[in-house]
Amino acid sequence: MMVLSEQLPRIFQANLARLYERIIEPAMDGLVVHPILEDGEARSMDEFLDRAGAQVDNYTSNEAAKSFVLTLAAVFERQLSSWARAMGLVDLAKLRGFQEHLLACANLASIDLAIGDLGTELTEIFTVANVVRHGEGASCERLRAxxxxxxxxxxSDYVDLMPGPRLPSENLRIRRNDLVRYIRATTRFWGRADPLPMAVTDPPYWLS
Incomplete structure (x- = not known):
């Protein structure tokens, strides 16, 4: 007999993996990123325009990465809520925010969030998402800490293209390895929550 709550962790893990491997990773691979942005006085208009184009390329890549963190966080948070309901979590309505849902679900699955800094990285994902969504504020200050x-x-590879005073939330950098850390953390959580045989507890996402 199939039990929904036992099936969901594996389904959630697979859904996150497909999102990353079919959408996020190919999209990031398709963006042009320059390892160094040249500065100083340009010797010609063509050189000036090439430098400006390179700045836009790197800025756009960073904006794309930030938007993908927001997507991953939203999907993972929705999964936590769905699984908590399927597990019959008592007083679900009393849970407030991502952190309480995360802790409640970790307790249900007897997951030690301290192992491998899993809890720290999951909290970081959601805090990044809040900064991407809201900009300056308490989440930004917490994330900087x-x-x-x-x-x-x-x-030397990034120039903030926003006019006006320099804002920390606008200068948040999300690099490829950060995305790898985040997909690994979310899929590791569901791998550890998976009670079925042959659970993938250490998904194959490695830092470059």
Whole structure:
């Protein structure tokens, strides 16, 4: 007899994997990214336009990466809610926000979120998503404290194209390895929650 709550973790893991492998990864691979952006005075109009185009390329790639984190976070949060309902979690309506849903679901599956920094990375994903969605605010301040590596004042491959004062939320950098960390964390969670035989507890997503 198939039990819905036992099937869902594997289904959720597969859905996230397909989203990453069929949409996110090919889309990011298709974007042009320049390892270094040239600065200084251009020697010709063509050189000036080439440099401006390179800045736009890298800026667009970063915006795409941020939007994909938002998508991953939204899908994962919806999955947590669906699984909690399927598991018959008592007082589900009293749970407020991502963190409470995450902790409740981890407890249901006896997942230790401290192992491999799983809880830290899942919290980071959702906090990044909040910054992408809302910009400046408490989430941005919290993210800068928990993941300062997502910002760099000396990067040679990024120029903020937004006019006006420099805003931390606009200078948030999401690189390819960050996306890999995030898909690995979300699929690892469901692998650990999967009670069925041959569960994939360590999905094959590796940092480059």
């Amino acid at each position: 928990m993941a300062p590596a997502l910002w760099s004042d000396t990067a």
